[in-house]
Amino acid sequence: MHVSVVDNSDASVVVTIRGHLDIDSGTTLTTTLDQVLGRPEPRIVVDLSGVEFCDSTGLSALIVGHNRAAAGGGWLRLAAPGEFLQQLLDTVGLTSRLGVYPTVGDALAGR
Template identity: 55%
Template sequence: MDVAVTDCADGVVLVAVRGALDIDSAPQLREAMHGALDRGRSRIVVDLGDVDFCDSVGLGTFAYSHNRCVAHGGYLRLAAPSPFLAGLLDTVGLTGRIPVHATVSDALTGAPPAPRPRDPIEDAPPS
């Protein structure tokens, strides 16, 4: 996994992640976000556009980092997840706590989060 950190306008930090986010690579992402917090940057956007896999440790990293950002008066926003990852984030309940945006631009500007993915079973007509 590769992680790139960019300081953007208004004190927002963009963390771009590429590859698999799993038990082996999640510490690298956590370290990048903690580094931003240690520099006084508590508004973080994570670009998930190039993430091709995410396990429970990766998901836990989002939850933990979200809590730290909020405790420091900021936020964590997730951006551009694949349809599978967006569904996974919704299934485990993170979209109710962490805003998930369709694009990085929307996340950086604070546009409304993307709508929740449709669940074909939940949305099926009653029998």
């Protein structure tokens, strides 16, 4: 798995994930989210367009990140999941809870 972080001029952050988000790589995502969740009122978009597979470890990292962002007065939104991941998020009931958007731009704008 590869993770990259881009800071935007409006203080939001886009975290892009590529590859498999599973027990072997979940620590990388957790560490990355820990870094950006430490900011005041964190506003984070996780770009999932390159995620090929996700297991419960990956889902847990996204849920914990969402909860921490909300507790800090901010948000964590998911963007552009592929068909597999969209179905997984729907099946486990996370689509409405986490805020899933079709594109990174829509997630940044909250639309």
